[in-house]
Amino acid sequence: MQKITKEMLIDKATELLNNGTVSLVLGWKKGEYDYDVTPGVFESVEELKKDFVFGDFSAANLSKYLVKKTEKLEGKILVFLKPCDTYSFNQLLTEHRFDREKVYAVGVQCDGMVDIEKVKKIAGDGILSVDCNGEDIVVKTLYNDDMTIAKADVLAERCANCKSKKHVAYDELLGESGEVIDSNRFDEVEKLEKMTADERFAFWQNELSKCIRCNACRDACPACTCEKCVFNNPNSGVENKSPANSFEEKLFHIIRAYHVAGRCTDCGECSRVCPQNIPLHLLNRKFIKDINEFYGEYQAGAEVGSRAPLVDYTLNDLEPGEVFDRGDENA
Amino acid sequence: MQMKEYKPLIVAFCCNWCSYAGADLAGNNRLNYPAEVKIIRVPCSCRVNPMFILRAFQRGADGVIICGCHPGDCHYTSGNYFTRRRMAALFSMLDFLGIEKERTRVEWVSAAEGAKFAATMNDFVEKVVSLGENKRLEDLRCKR
């Protein structure tokens, strides 16, 4: 497989800016360190040359930005999409959240993103530089000797359990588009399902009590693009700003997971951005797993215009009471 | 506070066309069920938002039951099919979070099934009573 470098992306963006195909480029900007990459908009080739970056920390899913960025746009915006981002891209299109005509999508081959927390766990604090050369990562720190870590050991959870290397939407592709992967992404969910209700309750009570209601999960989620979220709407009856007690903690996450059920593409942004490391993706995956088992395999965003399972039905669907019978069988 | 016999609080959402009429029929036939069951009339079971269910639990309900027309009999042709999917997903999620699955139920009760309505309520209340007070989805502020 060919290695995709940031230069290839810059060249592509330069070409498209110069020939007038696009007027803006949505990509990743380099930060203070090697790992704090920020999503950013580039207007000129100079800006691209100066700040554009692509690598193991270009984790942010850019598709959600298209909702805002295309609003008043004349012409087209170029967006770089990793395979998992393309699913979000399609799902947003399914929900008419932006105008496809205003976007030039370039699919970028993805070899998995690195989780800096995992790097720090191995290499220690005081990271000075992180360099990736294919399979390995070289880390320089303040306190320890330089260290080489296998990239596979520090892949973000969602990348270690990558569901698809396939780009489901693009105008052009950089590198290769792979296949949908038969991943182990439901293993954690299954582990929880096999626990007793008391154990599950304890698990989630512990996890969700960490929530500080910063709303990062919601604000980063490409499925959460509501003009006004129910949790911000004083008339909705559930509006709140703080996890005042254990009920509020659960309410927010149950309703949020429910609202994105059938629409969540499992891009993993919620867990990535959670400052408290709550495994929020497990809630979404539970819904995905259930939907797959109850109503047949469904991958949100696999194709534009597909009907989400919760706005669909068949005459012989499972009864809500049977949900548990199935669970008991599995146990 | 003195010890009182534990009485659960049950909220029943009933669709106007079948289950609410079924509850009326139970009344016509003087079929007993616990007074702890309080019915809220909705046009169709598909009107029941998961937020209503969580709201009820927050406010101190010990069980929530949703009653609609039998599949295929929906007054609005398809409402209860959506209910079926939504509630299956929601209940499974609540179970995943460790909340007792016996506290939530969907039951199809037609306008002719007064007896089924009463029997369902009796059974549901009995199950909820055996679980005791709802502790896993309660909001202590509402119990002050």
Add this chain to the structure above:
Amino acid sequence: MENKYLKDDIIRSSGVNPKKCMKCGKCTATCPSFDEMEYHPHQFVYMVESGDIEPLLESESLYKCLSCFACVDRCPRGVEPAKLVEAVKLSVIRQKNSNRLKADDVVKYLDEDIPQQAIVSAFRKYSK
């Protein structure tokens, strides 16, 4: 009651629901062993359903069924009479208990001309 028990047992072991029968007789119409049989496929279904099983147990018809499954194939209601015949047969074998061929004994009855299918069928019939 004996019959009730027997009926439930047959229904359970066969997995057949005789209530589904609408008495069209297509099974009997199609049965290649019809002339050999005292009780015909549709009668099996009806008699099991009505609990009138004793005569079936004693009837030679049990052993005349070829297990060709034509009745199963043709039945418009998915009743599967052949499975019922098999189940009745099974209950006879079980009742007799001792009087059955052991798998090890089969070998000595084999000769070179016996068709492969018959061996398999014999195993199916007698090794339960």
Add this chain to the structure above:
Amino acid sequence: MQRIGVFVCWCGSNIAGTVDVKAVAEALKSEPGVVFSTEYQYMCSQAGQDLIKDAVKEHNLTGIVVCSCSPRMHEATFRKTAAAAGLNPYMVEIANIREQCSWVHKEMPLGTEKAIILGKAAVAKVNLNAPLTPGQSPVTKRALVIGGGIAGIQTALDIADAGFPVDIVEKKPTIGGKMAQLDKTFPTLDCAACILTPKMVDAAQNENIRIFSYSEVEAVKGFVGNFEVKIKKKARYVDETKCTGCGACIEKCPQKKVPNEFNLGMDNRRAIYIPFAQAVPKVATIDADYCNMLKNGKCGVCTKFCAAGAIDYKQKDEIIEEKYGAIVVATGFEPISMEKFDEFAYSQSKDVITSLEFERLTNAAGPTAGKLLRPSDGKHPHKIVFVQCVGSRCASCAEKGKEYCSKICCMYTAKHAMLTRDKYPDTDVTVFYIDVRTPGKNFDEFQRRAVEEYGVNYVKGMVGKVTPEGDKLIVRGSDLIANKQIKIDADLVVLAAAIEPDKTARPLATMLTASMDTNDFFTEAHPKLRPVESPTAGVFLSGTCQGPKDIPETVSQAGAAASKVIGLLQKDMLLGNPCVASSNQLMCNGCSSCERVCPYGAISYEDKEFPGPNRTVKVRRVATVNPAVCQGCGACTVACPSGAMDLNGFMNSQIMAEVDAICK
């Protein structure tokens, strides 16, 4: 803040027997918003209603809570009372303290406590009630009938007779449908053409009826009273206005080997054709799949012989757009394919035919000019076996048959058997039946005559296999009564094939947002009480598109559908149900979730300008609900993640207030 009056009804001792009504009235007095609370023996009586009216005036009430029997009983009564007192009728809520309280709980303290809670919930809801007014929409006074069989024709005639214009859309070149293919009709044995063709002519000549033959519905927009329909008039390459139906072109057409679908392929027609002599409109049609001129530009014979100059090879499909107030679906049925029933050898032998093919074989206008001859060798059959329930009542073979009873086969098989014995007494006729179902006026008498007078041999049993052997068909069947297996060497086997809805019905249902059952029959709004209406307002059902029917039943349903249409078209304005969904466009994302769950197609989207930050303007796609179409189920409100969609009369806030009041 509302000014709410609470009225607690004793219902004699029905409520007061187990509920302390005075305590309820007293307890509700201190609820927020309540300014007046009282109780009375019979609130629904004139005196009780007057009490409410007086209280409204005296206390300036803005909302009313009646604690009484079920709202299904007297909600309408008290709404009228409120209206009479000058209040909006939707400011009334009922607390059901009879059926759901006093009648099911025996102890006074329990009943009273629960009644108070139910009352509080109703008060909490009224506090959030808002006056509602039903919407109005005008009615386009024209009806569309889709399908030109006997159902469609009868519906159109009845509507037209009431003075409303009506259009029939028929996909075939002529109206008439299946009935035109039949020979005689049961149980009176009059000839189908004799009773159908006058109706076809009536339809053609009726000033209020337009017939779009060889046409199909392309798209349907709009809602009850205001449908906008696109009709595709397929090119028939003959100018309808010029063609006289003389038939000169047909005689000369050199392409003679086109299977004649009207005779179910048992003979041939030309590439230019008129399906049958009494066709309406009697206009020729060129079959583009076979016409040499259209296929490779070499021929043009018909042009030469057409004195009227009606042939037009350049004709194109034409789209007609028209507005309608009501739509009647009359798409009819097709016999199911017999290809998969190997045991009956339909594909192996020409002499195994379906009953509809049998109709053509006995029809004077059919391929054999009415002589019953075997399709294989044209000989007269002496032994005929009829098999009933082929593919009907077939639960285990979903891929070939149907689970339902096709309803008409018992009767037409009796008819065929009887007619055969009547015309050809030397013929042995055997009918294999599972059950003979003859519930209809003179139906059973008819079938008995076939047995008793005409000597048709009815065998209780089923055919297991048909094997062609030489020029014979060996039929093996069971005779359950004799407990015998029988073998008949028949000359002809006639299969009573199950019927299924026409293939075009499914896409049409999607266009109409009308629902269908698993068998693709249209669903009626209520199986007993609204059998000719679809759940989609303004769409009506006529004939076999709704379920298997015989001709008398079809005609009566056609009339019923017509009368429903007339009732609708007679109105100038439609009053809607005000308890409908509405979308708060400021919060709407335009994500289409609501549209996908709406069973009525009541939701559409528009691009609208909204104020953005700092005096900018933002264009967003947002949902709008058509209140005339919405029936108020509320499915959309839950599908909407942002809560932009709400339901009048059952708003999120109202239901939550009820929950809160109950769980206090």
Add this chain to the structure above:
Amino acid sequence: MRKIVLEKIDLLFEAISNTMSLYLPVDQNDGKAAYTKWEEGKKWSEALNTVKSPKDFFFPQTEDMMEFKVEGKNIEVIDTRKASEDFVVFGVRACDVKAFDILDKVFLVDPCDSYYATKREHGIIVAVACNKPSETCFCSAFGIDAADPKADVSAWKTENELYLQANTEKGEKLLKALENVTEEATEEKVTEQKEQIAKIMKKLPLADLDTSKFGGGKTDEFFNSPEWEELSESCLGCGTCTFVCPTCQCYDIKDFNTGNGVIRYRCWDSCMYSDFTRMAHGNNRNSQKERFRQRFMHKLVYYPENNEGIFGCVGCGRCVSRCPISMNIVKVMKNLGGKENE
């Protein structure tokens, strides 16, 4: 100065907990540290700092203020404040200690916030010097010495020992009470460590972050800077930065309807939220750019303007490591303060 060998540190914790509650950073199951009430078995985390700052102890995320009991048409007001007891927060870093000063200047000035004041009075803070600052640390930019945290008690953790030095009356009282588990010590090792830390501080990537461009009176200079547009471009508008920030002090007061009455409570608010300071007429900052600008202008300009030049940031680096899109005050400062100089 007192000291205790690290092996016996649990004795110290036990001694404190015997008389009052003790909170200290403990590793959670995800490996992140969080302030936790000490009990037997809880281990003091090795991590540099916690995800959430210790401001929670004095200014909790949610705090009931009063309650209204509604019965019929009568309303009764109930004071829900509870008498606070002494407690110890152990292991606070220099930056977070400084953050308390910043909060004090908001909550303790007239009109004094009694909810905050009560807790502050009863809280005893034991600060610990940072041996291994992270690459995200930039406290030195705000004049904070990570080697010498000034709280009620200052502490230094060397290889085998913990050195404790009281700075206030409360601190002295605490150390006095702990005399039988600690022993007298000299400053030698501490001085050594201070020097070592100072060396590391110089090597940090953000060591030379320049704050001189900012401060009171600079509103005009920065408010209309074109840089805000680009900086705020990808801001999600979540509240992570504000909620992990030790100095963010904005709160919202809300009513919760319990069905029987109303609980009036306050909870942290975030200037990043679209309904922040929403008023009857609507919102005065209605684009994310304006909200984003508000946060940084407050830390770098408005706060110093009202507080003798003290910045509203302590350089703890929490926002640097936690922001979902990695936008943070460092990037803001560098872009605003020195783009033309680059």
